[in-house]
Amino acid sequence: MLTTQRRSLLLERLARDGRLVASDLAAELALSEDTIRRDLRDLAAEGRLLRVHGGALPLSPTHQPMAQRRDMASDEKQALARRAAGLIQPGMTVIVDGGTTHQALIPFLPLDLSCTIVTHSPAFAAALEPFRAVDVILIGGRLFRHSMVATGAVAQEAFSRLRADLCLLGVTGVHPTVGLSTGDAEEAALKTTMLRAAGEVAVLATPDKLGVSSRWVIAQLTALTTLVTVGARPYWLPPHITHLSA
Amino acid sequence: MLTTQRRSLLLERLARDGRLVASDLAAELALSEDTIRRDLRDLAAEGRLLRVHGGALPLSPTHQPMAQRRDMASDEKQALARRAAGLIQPGMTVIVDGGTTHQALIPFLPLDLSCTIVTHSPAFAAALEPFRAVDVILIGGRLFRHSMVATGAVAQEAFSRLRADLCLLGVTGVHPTVGLSTGDAEEAALKTTMLRAAGEVAVLATPDKLGVSSRWVIAQLTALTTLVTVGARPYWLPPHITHLSA
DNA sequence: TTTCATTTTGCACGATATTGCATGAAGCTG
DNA sequence: CAGCTTCATGCAATATCGTGCAAAATGAAA
Numbered sequence: 387m388l389t390t391q392r393r394s395l396l397l398e399r400l401a402r403d404g405r406l407v408a409s410d411l412a413a414e415l416a417l418s419e420d421t422i423r424r425d426l427r428d429l430a431a432e433g434r435l436l437r438v439h440g441g442a443l444p445l446s447p448t449h450q451p452m453a454q455r456r457d458m459a460s461d462e463k464q465a466l467a468r469r470a471a472g473l474i475q476p477g478m479t480v481i482v483d484g485g486t487t488h489q490a491l492i493p494f495l496p497l498d499l500s501c502t503i504v505t506h507s508p509a510f511a512a513a514l515e516p517f518r519a520v521d522v523i524l525i526g527g528r529l530f531r532h533s534m535v536a537t538g539a540v541a542q543e544a545f546s547r548l549r550a551d552l553c554l555l556g557v558t559g560v561h562p563t564v565g566l567s568t569g570d571a572e573e574a575a576l577k578t579t580m581l582r583a584a585g586e587v588a589v590l591a592t593p594d595k596l597g598v599s600s601r602w603v604i605a606q607l608t609a610l611t612t613l614v615t616v617g618a619r620p621y622w623l624p625p626h627i628t629h630l631s632a
Numbered sequence: 633m634l635t636t637q638r639r640s641l642l643l644e645r646l647a648r649d650g651r652l653v654a655s656d657l658a659a660e661l662a663l664s665e666d667t668i669r670r671d672l673r674d675l676a677a678e679g680r681l682l683r684v685h686g687g688a689l690p691l692s693p694t695h696q697p698m699a700q701r702r703d704m705a706s707d708e709k710q711a712l713a714r715r716a717a718g719l720i721q722p723g724m725t726v727i728v729d730g731g732t733t734h735q736a737l738i739p740f741l742p743l744d745l746s747c748t749i750v751t752h753s754p755a756f757a758a759a760l761e762p763f764r765a766v767d768v769i770l771i772g773g774r775l776f777r778h779s780m781v782a783t784g785a786v787a788q789e790a791f792s793r794l795r796a797d798l799c800l801l802g803v804t805g806v807h808p809t810v811g812l813s814t815g816d817a818e819e820a821a822l823k824t825t826m827l828r829a830a831g832e833v834a835v836l837a838t839p840d841k842l843g844v845s846s847r848w849v850i851a852q853l854t855a856l857t858t859l860v861t862v863g864a865r866p867y868w869l870p871p872h873i874t875h876l877s878a
Numbered sequence: 879t880t881t882c883a884t885t886t887t888g889c890a891c892g893a894t895a896t897t898g899c900a901t902g903a904a905g906c907t908g
Numbered sequence: 909c910a911g912c913t914t915c916a917t918g919c920a921a922t923a924t925c926g927t928g929c930a931a932a933a934t935g936a937a938a
Contacts, residue, residue, distance in 0.1 A: 408914080408915095409913090409914085419914085419915095420915095423914085423915070423916085427915095427916090439913090439914065439915080440913085440914065
């Protein structure tokens, strides 16, 4: 590994994860911590990152909010994201819904991932910048301010024209009889369209969403193919649905 | 093996592997490291690759993530952004192009700004999250990886249906006779559409862009209504164009 | 074919860069 | 304050670089 190449890698990792930890990097790259420290020192001297005790942070305020949100993201979300990242395989076309749970996926995706990601979340699309081999399709529309995703007729139309292998759907409720649901009518309608556009549908559900039903129904549970949770498989989950435990 | 042939081989390897290691190549091609080094030095002098300690790396802009460019937000960009932020007034509908210069606008906008922003840059859209009174219209399409903005027929179509009061356009060249230009053909076509959709067109130009012409022309200077620069008004600027000095 | 200028290549050698380790200072945590 | 981690510095070993120089290869002219 060339020195310059390694430093570029560090910057990519910083852009992806929002932070760098010197000791982790040394272990992962099989180098001494001194070398990593020297890299961080020099990159900081070039104004490419902000050196802090124990590692480095981006100095661009653009990445700051996301880093903060990730820190607030619970361990549960982290675990779900780590488990779900494996669902995205090279060559696939994947629809990714908005929400902080899906944002947490980013650090667990390999930097050389080669696939097509379709999303109506500008934050998720922007976070995909370091993944050079990923083809990003941005779905436009009027941003729904609560969740910061594009909605409306334009987005509906775009998703309805699409065929994808997998849809990572964000919901606020997974209920044995009600099915998948969310709090906003227009969002629910859009999620229904997204779900129908994909062959497989996966939901990442923190415990507070299991057995819960929100006001607007997206689809019956039969539309789901994979459920990722932190604990054991819910007893009421239909047998044909794959369950992943994080 | 002919010298020229060997150098072509090196470039192929570089494109395939993403890097070249001088010592490895010497062993593999049964040549001294000196010869490889000379090859790399000359190829670097021709601008075909980036020479680094131990070997070489590609210099394609794809390999320089925008995170790096963003970090180089110069004082000039800050000054331009501060001056240009006043162009966005309450109630307006504003088209905002991608690019780091426009990202720099964000800190200078009032948090209670009430207007409609139309953009094909997911990063800019995501950065508008704190502005609760701003209506954000996201233009979709396939993300052009160099500049991370949506492009293609979908984006063209969306912009062509739109009427806006102001367009903040990003360009790489402002030239007295050539006009506004940029480096990519598809981007140029899209920028032309964006410009035609707005009543007023403003360009924020750092000094390195003045008097410069890039490969693809967006429009004549007559299409411009406001030019923001850091220095004095360019003498060749047509009188009908407003000039703001930052 | 021979001659000669030019280019290419390999080697030597001093200079510079990179890396890991040791040591003591500085920072963090409870 | 005490224990631990992280950091900065100096140092030695190794790797890489640039330059000068001579041998070999190449190609054009005699």
